Amino acid sequence: MPSPFRTLPAFLYLPLLFVLALLQATSPAIAQNPVPQIDRIATNADLRATTRLSGHIPAWAVAANDAGPAPSSDSLRLTLVLTRSTARQAAFNQLLADQQNPSSPNFHHWLTPQQIGALYGPTQNDLDELSAWLTGQGLQLSEIAPSGLFITAEAPVSTVTNALAVNLRSFSLRDPATGKATLHIATTTEPAIPSAFASVVSAIKGLSDAPVYPMHRTRLATNAEGNVAAPRVTSSTGDHFITPNDFAALYGISATYQAGITGANQKVAIVGRSRVDTSDITAFETLTGLTAKQPNVVVPP
Numbered sequence: 232m233p234s235p236f237r238t239l240p241a242f243l244y245l246p247l248l249f250v251l252a253l254l255q256a257t258s259p260a261i262a263q264n265p266v267p268q269i270d271r272i273a274t275n276a277d278l279r280a281t282t283r284l285s286g287h288i289p290a291w292a293v294a295a296n297d298a299g300p301a302p303s304s305d306s307l308r309l310t311l312v313l314t315r316s317t318a319r320q321a322a323f324n325q326l327l328a329d330q331q332n333p334s335s336p337n338f339h340h341w342l343t344p345q346q347i348g349a350l351y352g353p354t355q356n357d358l359d360e361l362s363a364w365l366t367g368q369g370l371q372l373s374e375i376a377p378s379g380l381f382i383t384a385e386a387p388v389s390t391v392t393n394a395l396a397v398n399l400r401s402f403s404l405r406d407p408a409t410g411k412a413t414l415h416i417a418t419t420t421e422p423a424i425p426s427a428f429a430s431v432v433s434a435i436k437g438l439s440d441a442p443v444y445p446m447h448r449t450r451l452a453t454n455a456e457g458n459v460a461a462p463r464v465t466s467s468t469g470d471h472f473i474t475p476n477d478f479a480a481l482y483g484i485s486a487t488y489q490a491g492i493t494g495a496n497q498k499v500a501i502v503g504r505s506r507v508d509t510s511d512i513t514a515f516e517t518l519t520g521l522t523a524k525q526p527n528v529v530v531p532p
Contacts, residue, residue: 265322265350272360276427281396283421284432289439292402292417301399301416303389309370309437311361311382313353314430323351344377352379357431364425368394388416395422397438404442415440474519506530 315323326342329335342350361382362372370384370391388399397418405412417439424432465471479485509525516523 265326266316266318268354269316269318270354270356271316271430272357272427274356274360276360276425278364278425278427280426281423282426282429283423284434285421287418287421287435287438289417289441291404291415291442292400292419292439296402296404298401298403298414301388301401303387303392305388305416306385307388307391307399307416307437308373308383308385309391309435311365311384311432312434312436313357313361313380313382314433315351315353315380319351323347326351348377348379353431358382361428361431364428365394370394391438395424395435395438396420397422399438406442413442415442475521476519501526 314320326337329337330339330341332338358375358379362375365382365384366372368386368390370386373383373385375382386394391397392399398420399416399418401414402417403412404415422435422438424435473481479488506528507526512525513523515521
């Protein structure tokens with residue numbers, strides 16, 4: 232049978248070859264499973280024997296801060312952190328190295344989270360067994376990450392207590408900046424999971440309501456005579472702020488700006504946890520005398 236390519240006009244050969252080359256370039260060697268999928272959790276495994284994980288009791292969960300039992304109706308959002316098998320983790324590490332190696336066929340062949348889960352994550356059987364156990368314990372399944380490494384579920388304190396055999400307490404902690412005391416929940420015992428899951432589950436996040444404090448601290452500075460330095464910007468609440476021009480004065484870079492070096496045409500990527508309200512940026516630029524300019528926001532899928 233003659234090749235169909237011989238019936239094509241000559242001017243179509245080059246585009247066709249380009250398409251074939253493109254398909255080959257987008258079909259790297261990692262299209263197949265790098266290592267065999269092996270279930271680490273047996274189907275219908277005996278779940279009566281348990282193993283306690285470690286590292287879930289925060290340092291501040293001590294008797295001096297104890298404020299009594301955690302409210303049984305409070306809801307907790309837990310995330311089971313899973314592991315890859317030894318072989319799959321080694322293959323994934325090799326992929327990361329190959330993606331940065333120009334001589335590798337996998338150089339810059341990026342994968343989606345779904346592909347990473349299918350090729351390198353826990354097996355579907357293991358995810359199903361863990362999900363079934365969680366729902367069987369009364370937890371509501373919220374999400375399984377595309378990578379297969381995180382399973383998130385929610386339940387009241389009373390349900391979590393029974394499912395993981397933990398002792399959840401309330402603790403009174405003071406904000407080091409304001410001195411105000413707030414209540415936070417934490418476990419005083421390590422969580423217990425079925426021993427059949429021990430090779431897959433490495434940790435359970437969410438068993439402590441960790442307080443979050445800003446890293447910055449403020450204080451009034453005094454000079455040699457003991458006089459308090461006058462702030463340049465004071466809000467209506469009495470808070471003091473440093474503006475971009477203040478930084479220029481503090482670090483002696485005003486001359487750099489005057490020389491015309493402003494960082495124009497340079498790109499800076501800022502990884503944020505949420506979208507930014509553009510009106511806040513506009514208000515800040517107006518108050519500080521900066522040129523109005525909005526950032527280019529890229530929202531990942």
